[in-house]
Structure formats: C-alpha cells, structure tokens
Amino acid sequence: MSGGRSIDKERKSPRESGEDSEDESEILEESPCGRWLKRREEVEQRDVPGIDCANLAMDTEEGVEVVWNEVQFSERKNFKAQEDKIQMVFDNLTRLEHPNIVKFHRYWTDTHNDKPRVIFITEYMSCGSLKQFLKRTKRNVKRLPLQAWKRWCTQILSALSYLHGCVPPIVHGNLTCDTIFIQHNGLVKIGSVAPDAIHHHVKTCRENMRNMHFIAPEYGSSQMVTPAMDIYSFGMCALETAALEIQGNGDSGSHVTEEHIVRTVESLEETRQKDFIYRCINKDPTKRPTARELLFHPLLFEVHSLKLLAAHTLVNTTANISETITDEVAGGASGEALAWCIKQGERAELAAKDLQPHAEKLEKFVEDVKYGIYPLTAYGPALRGRGRAASPLERLAESLPASPEPRDLETRRVVNMMCSLKPHPHPQPDATPADLLMTILLRMDDKMNRQLTCAVSRRDTASALAHELVQLGFIHEADRDKLSRLMEESLRSSFGPGAGARA
Incomplete structure (x- = not known):
C-alpha cells in the first residue's frame, strides 16, 4: 500500500496550498x-x-x-x-x-x-x-x-x-x-x-x-x-x-x-x-x-547493449559509485586500449578516443540503471541469477540443506567488523585446553551493532565459521569473504601459523 495523499476535489490540502496543518501533523x-x-x-x-x-x-x-x-x-x-x-x-x-x-x-x-x-x-x-x-x-x-x-x-x-x-x-x-x-x-x-x-x-x-x-x-x-x-x-x-x-x-x-x-x-x-x-x-x-x-515477446525483447551490461556490472559490484562519472573514470583520459576488434582481417585495438561521443551523460545513465529504469531481462531461466535478482525464498532454498531449519536472511551489509580471541572464562568439562572464546563485533549499515561469541579451537577454519554465520542469517553473503579473512588473521595470531586456514 503506497500512494498519493487524498485531496479534496474542491480544494487543495493544506500541504498542497503551502499551509501547515497542525491537525494533520498530529x-x-x-x-x-x-x-x-x-x-x-x-x-x-x-x-x-x-x-x-x-x-x-x-x-x-x-x-x-x-x-x-x-x-x-x-x-x-x-x-x-x-x-x-x-x-x-x-x-x-x-x-x-x-x-x-x-x-x-x-x-x-x-x-x-x-x-x-x-x-x-x-x-x-x-x-x-x-x-x-x-x-x-x-x-x-x-x-x-x-x-x-x-x-x-x-x-x-x-x-x-x-x-x-x-x-x-x-x-x-x-x-x-x-x-x-x-x-x-x-x-x-x-x-x-x-x-x-x-x-x-x-x-x-x-x-x-x-x-x-x-x-x-x-x-x-x-x-x-x-x-x-x-x-x-x-x-x-x-x-x-x-x-x-x-x-x-x-x-x-x-x-x-x-x-x-x-x-x-x-x-x-x-x-x-x-x-x-x-x-x-x-x-x-x-x-x-x-x-x-x-x-521475450518480439515487441519488448531487445539484445542488451554492451553499455547497459557494463552499467549493471558497475552498479552491482561497486559499493559507492562516484557522483560524477568523468571521462577519466570512463577511460577517456588515457590512451590505453579499451577493447579490440577485427578490421580487414587484422586485430585492431580500440581506445576511448576512437569511440563515438556519448549520446547521453554516463552519470545519468548509470543512475537510471541503479534505480531500476533499465532492468536486465534478456536472459533465460537458466541464467536467472543474472536476469533478475533471486527472490528471498529462492536464495533460502538454494542455500539450505536437504532438511532445512527455519532461519532469516540478513539483508543488511556490514560497514565495520572486529574480531578478538581470549581464554574461555567458563570452559566446558569436555573442552580442550586450547579452546578460546571468539568475539565478533559488527556494525551494520542501518547503524545497529551485533555481537557474536563462540568457542573455537585450532581445528576450526575461518571459511567454515563464516559460512555458518551466513547460514544462520547473521551476516550477508557478500560479507562472508571479508569476515573470513579477518577471523583467519585472528586465529593465526592466537594458535600460530596454519590455524584458521581453509581445509
């Protein structure tokens, strides 16, 4: 449910007429x-x-x-x-x-x-x-x-x-x-x-x-x-x-x-x-x-241009797109080759200066792509991941084991992360002396904080721990590798070289 405010046909609302209404803002x-x-x-x-x-x-x-x-x-x-x-x-x-x-x-x-x-x-x-x-x-x-x-x-x-x-x-x-x-x-x-x-x-x-x-x-x-x-x-x-x-x-x-x-x-x-x-x-x-x-109806279907594909790649892989995409960013300032083609049977390199001028400003085009005005549609179901974003339940179904346990998906991104290891204050009777308590502090993009703790040993690997955090819905999939590297460094500093590495 989302729409415009209800406006009387005979007169405009106080907001429309520039007046502030204390009753409506109550x-x-x-x-x-x-x-x-x-x-x-x-x-x-x-x-x-x-x-x-x-x-x-x-x-x-x-x-x-x-x-x-x-x-x-x-x-x-x-x-x-x-x-x-x-x-x-x-x-x-x-x-x-x-x-x-x-x-x-x-x-x-x-x-x-x-x-x-x-x-x-x-x-x-x-x-x-x-x-x-x-x-x-x-x-x-x-x-x-x-x-x-x-x-x-x-x-x-x-x-x-x-x-x-x-x-x-x-x-x-x-x-x-x-x-x-x-x-x-x-x-x-x-x-x-x-x-x-x-x-x-x-x-x-x-x-x-x-x-x-x-x-x-x-x-x-x-x-x-x-x-x-x-x-x-x-x-x-x-x-x-x-x-x-x-x-x-x-x-x-x-x-x-x-x-x-x-x-x-x-x-x-x-x-x-x-x-x-x-x-x-x-x-x-x-x-x-x-x-x-x-x-895919003949009236709507179009083979996506390389420009549109490149814009989607930029939007999907760049965390913070520059507010102004200059010619230098687009490759126009350097004379380096951007691509190559076949001309008269011979390979020829193409630089930005060889290309036709942009018919529209790249900044606005990339912004329109980011907001969803030009979605990618020309992909069949087999390439669904590129044709459209996977739905929440599809991502859930793909990542869960055969007998899935209910869990949430974390959609927020981590903007800051810290990891520390210290001796376990209350070791379990069956725990090995080498067990330590790992504490992870996460700062999410909505300014909320999350603290996670668990007991770890030399046998634990950073990649397995990070994978488990994704499965349990504690972190976003895109943050897994970064957190894995951070945990691996902490495990190595506490257990020595070779600890925390991938199996």
Missing part, C-alpha cells in the same frame, strides 16, 4: 520500537483490498515519510486461525528487494483489542499513480509513444517476474493503474501487494465498478489467486497505458464491457502491440504467457 500512534510515528493525515487507499486505513507516518531514523497501513480483523478467532500464515506472508514481503517494487519495511501485530490489527510500514510514493499520469497526459496527446510504453511494461514485468519466481509464488492480486506508481525520472514501481491471507477476513473493494475490468474472469470461481490473474490485470494496465484510457472507462461508474476492451485494442496502430495485449487478456488462464515469457 501524532496518533507510535510503533513499539519508537521508529515510526503515525500522523492524522490520511493517504489515498487506491482501492486496496483488505487495507482498512492508511496514514502518513514519519521514519524518525531515516527522516523520511512512509505509509502506515492497518489491517483489522473482525474477530479474534479469525486472526488466531490465520496468525501463522500471516506471519509467514509478511515475513516474506519484508525480504522483497526489487527496484520496481514499493519497499515493504516492517510489520507488527496488535492483539490488545477485541479486533486484532496487523500494521505494516511501506515506502511512500509522493509522485502519484500511473492513473493520475495518464489523466494529465491525455489532455495534450492522443497516444503514448511506443518506446515509453515498452519501457514501462518492461519494468512492471520485471517486478512481476520477480514476485512470481518466489517459492511459493507471490501473487500481487490487485494490479491496476492506481497501484502502479511513476516517478519524475521514469522509474515505475508496483505497490499495494495485498496478501491473499487477509482478503477473506476483512472488507474488500472488489465491488468497485471502476476497476472491475482489471480482475481476471476466473476470479471468484478459483480457490486461490494465481500468477495468471496478475498477467490478466497487467494486460489491462498495458491497454489503458497504450490508449491512455479504455473506451467506456469505469471512472464515471459505468461498467467496462468486453466490447469496450476489444474496441480499444483495435484502435491501436501497432500490430505487435495488439498481439501482446490479447495474449495477456486471454480468457483461458492456461493460455496466458508468464511474465518471463512476455519479456
């Missing part, structure tokens, strides 16, 4: 940890099934605005029956990391009242929804440029492919132009992922005529929501985006019929665009393509 509630402060100011709900109220809130640690969402259960017994499932679903949502998905920060439950609540904090998108953008656009243009439409569709499909690729698949369940948000730089994010666990126990907005045409025809007859339902909804979003509006749109309260939909599709000029949309809105869910397959 703090109504505080999170148990004290980090998030709920304000009176409400956020437009965007017809999200299951969300009872949504208020603007302040993240006191980051100093940014977020959305405070509440789901209220009608009876305590309904909540108790679903408590384990709800916890599992929301735990998974907090692990989602994708540039085209509104960030789901944290959640907690409130069971002190007769009607239990689930409260969760999401990223606030102040830029507005795709629906609002289309309304403003159609005043001046009749059609959205095909290239912009393709870029938006690619970003939405990249997010859906990520969600549907989770184990088990995460179904959005409420994809409309109201739950897709666009920023000023062209970045598109989907929000309002409404877990199916809460749909059947709280009020919903399915009766809203305005968005009925986004719902797959099989909804209601099926026992569960499926990724194919998301694809149908995406097809309707793609159609409305391409045409700027669906003829006979339900904004006025009228029902959008199949005739309206077909007439709007046929009004498009691009044949491949029509085929793309018809595939998505096929009445038979088994015949709808997956999000991954749609990324």
